[in-house]
Amino acid sequence: MIAARVLEDLAAVVGAHNVLSRRADLQTYEYDAYLEKALPGAVVFVDSTEQVSGVVRVLHRERIPFVPRGCGTNLSGGVLARGGGVVIEMARMNRVLEIDLPNRRMLVEPGVYNLDLSTALQPYGYYYAPDPASQKACSIGGNVGENAGGPHCFKYGVTSNHVLGLEVVLPDGEAVWFGGGGLDQPGFDLTGLLVGSEGTLGIVTKILLRILRLPEAVKTMLAVYDTIDDASNTVSAIVAAGMVPATLEMMDNAVIQAVEDSMAAGFPRDAAAVLILELDGLREGMEEQAERMIELCRANNVRELRVAQTEEERAALWKGRKGAFGAVSRLAPSYLVADGTVPRTRLPETIRRVGEISRRYGLPVANVFHAGDGNLHPLILFDSRKAEDRERVVAAGMEMLQLCADMGGTVSGEHGIGLEKAEAMRMVFDDGDLRAQEWVKECFDPEDLCNPGKVLPDRVSRLSGGRV
Amino acid sequence: MGSERISALAPLYDEVAKCGKCGFCQPTCPVYRTTFREGHVARGKNALFRNLVEGETVLDVDLRDSFDHCLLCRACTAACFPAVRTDQLVLAFRETYARRFGRPTLQRLIFRGLLPFPDRMRLVIRAAWTARRLGLDSLAARAGLLDMINPKLRNALEIKEDVPARFLRDRAADTGLGRPSARTVERGPAPLRVGYWISCGYNYMLPEVGEATLEALRQIGASVEILGNACCGLPVYGYGDRDGARSLARRNIELLGDLSRFDAVVSECGSCSGHLKEYPDLLADDPEFSVRAHRLAAMTRSFSEFVDPLLARTADLAPPPAAPDGDPDRPLVVTYHEPCHLGARYQGVVTQPRRILKSLPGVEYRELPEADSCCGAAGSFNVLHPEVAGGILARKMERVAAIGADVLVTECPACLLQLGLGVRRAGLPVRVAGISELVVSYSTGQRRAGSDRNGIRGGVE
């Protein structure tokens, strides 16, 4: 419960209709795409940096925790207001402020949908590279929060490689700028620190992004395999050969079936795995590169190769990939994504052992991965209505993350740590490592008000309020 | 409290449990894009609905805001991989809510005592118009009378300077419109026998569009009988009054009588034709009416759905009417707004109206971005939430302005009125026209498109 007096102070900053405190309204902000819930004490809509500052000042003064929220599509409980804090809703700050073609950058507010960035740039022949599968529905602010990745990040890098500068409202309400135009900034790389900080160090209010020219040519192909090992070996071979395709995406049979059931993307239903390989860049040399990649597929027992001949065929392949999570959601009432990373060469073994875990828990798994990055996303199917299912799925997910850590990988690829994986941080960091991270948090947010109870494990144990 | 009532929602538990909270419905929800409220997007509605079933919340007035803010446009379901039927959840909520807390007496009176009876409707609406002319509209509005009859009408009151002197049904009877044309086209041994379904919107608000429909049907050689139908029941259904909607469906089936005298039942109202096609669902468990409901649905066609295959066979279309600026060489730039109940998410009539427009000589067809996104009229919505509806409409108008159309065509009276309001508010030099008006203007060579008496549906001259 937030005191009426505080609600009035918040309303004085943003207007009464921009403060929600009725239970029915709050219940629509108690979740994100992860499976836990936490009821916030209030929701505040902001429309400008000044409003964010004003709101944060009030909350800081009152020592009330708060969390910035983009579109709530994150998969790790990142926007749950643990301990009944205030959700600061960024959706209305959705303006593209400036497109600066000569300097190849754009200035935007955090609420712009990721896909809308490229839509705005398209007429000029530019685009914004990181393309999470959720790009239609997630905000660039949330991408910065999670350091989001996507299929094209194998070649182009994740969000942090494309953020040049940030305007940030610090946890005491002061607005500051990190980074700026150039690639190398004097002083500490605070931009880099903020990207991926999951709303725990401050609230991003403006983002200066690097933009890229649309590639002159794109070649997309589908490679079909009878075994996962062959598909994985192809990926390793391509990388070992020094090639840098734009994407190297893999889907297993369960995902193929689901995709075909829901949208008939044209994937062969009996394949053990398919790869979506895409080359982009200059037209010159593209054919040779494609030939070389096809050779490597053949050398690894590819059963069938389809090169998209038209933009429609290319779109169909991508529709299948981008809709994979969604398609899997038809197989069972709910799914949990275990987002872990392993060295590429250990993919086949990891997948086998993920299968073992799945069988042991009696929870089916469908696999879709950014194979180029060794980032796997086993989708564990369950029914969120059953309490025992929820417990088992969390345990199975944790085991898979432990597996990734054991394989020499790590517990997160791109979906963030949030609430879900705070404990799993211990799998890859020792106490000393974690202390160093805590120092950073304490330096920015000594009162622990800014998205508390996320990312760092002992902070999770200090708070309660989440309910499964 | 009232848990036995809420148990009525339990059968939909499986449906709502499919929602994985991925948020993909968000960018497509016209309401959310205007209000930015999570409670207004499908994900939020589903969360509340689920909480209700699981006993995490109680049925009270605070929940209404979320379920009232829905256009039933199904854009969420189309964007949703598990295809959660949020529209059905919303309707179930509205019904349960009304059962628990009752309906306003007036609403009940209108749903049960007025809508099923075209003659009574005519008298009451005429009286309301007269009141309006005498400056009594605020009284009528306060009584909520018009809202309840058909929210489109009240919205229309804001738009219309004048009211039709005669309703479509009377006008058609006087002029003999709907009789077979002498110019019967090559289409087979006998003229197509069409039952013309009169929608309330055209009948009471836009009779000139209805006349254009009849004229167009005549010109393609159909023999037309004007049906004695009542309100199709969609507004009642939208308020979550399923029983009321069922009895209207039965009533209409009775009013239509023996269907074997028709080859098709045609309406230019996307909502009516869409809802007629849902009658079988509505009456599935009614042994007496289910077969007839199927029959009616199977022969129901939207105007463009009916005309599209025939148009190709009609005689040459007349030369194009001049563009609004009078330049005979400039093509008329036409675009199209797809009504929810007609398009991909309801009837699946997507290609036909576009093909018709593209086939007209001298027309340059431009596809409207987000053409299938709701304009905000949506039954009761623009009355209950005028500001939100206005925001949705403004977004639509930005798109219309950007592509620079001369004429904005659609196939639904509610959309026509709403879009007309939109171009006027935005001050756009765009005419708003029913699709039959355009077809007719081409076959007669008159520029009829949107040129109705008061220019109400036109923008800046």
Ligand SMILES: Cc1cc2nc3c(=O)[nH]c(=O)nc-3n(C[C@H](O)[C@H](O)[C@H](O)COP(=O)(O)OP(=O)(O)OC[C@H]3O[C@@H](n4cnc5c(N)ncnc54)[C@H](O)[C@@H]3O)c2cc1C
């Ligand atoms: C079906 C599906 C597919 C997905 N595919 C991918 C994928 O391919 N790659 C990928 O990386 N992710 C993916 N995701 C996860 C998710 O879409 C991303 O994490 C995305 O970046 C979240 O954006 P959002 O706007 O929804 O942010 P939210 O979920 O609202 O917030 C995410 C985090 O960012 C913080 N935050 C939000 N706004 C701000 C701000 N202005 N300032 C500071 N912090 C802020 C929040 O506090 C929170 O910690 C997927 C999710 C789904 C449901």
Ligand code: SF4
């Ligand atoms: S309704 Fe569908 S699209 Fe929307 S959050 Fe639920 S599952 Fe996702």
Ligand code: SF4
């Ligand atoms: S039916 Fe339309 S208005 Fe209603 S929730 Fe779905 S998208 Fe939004």
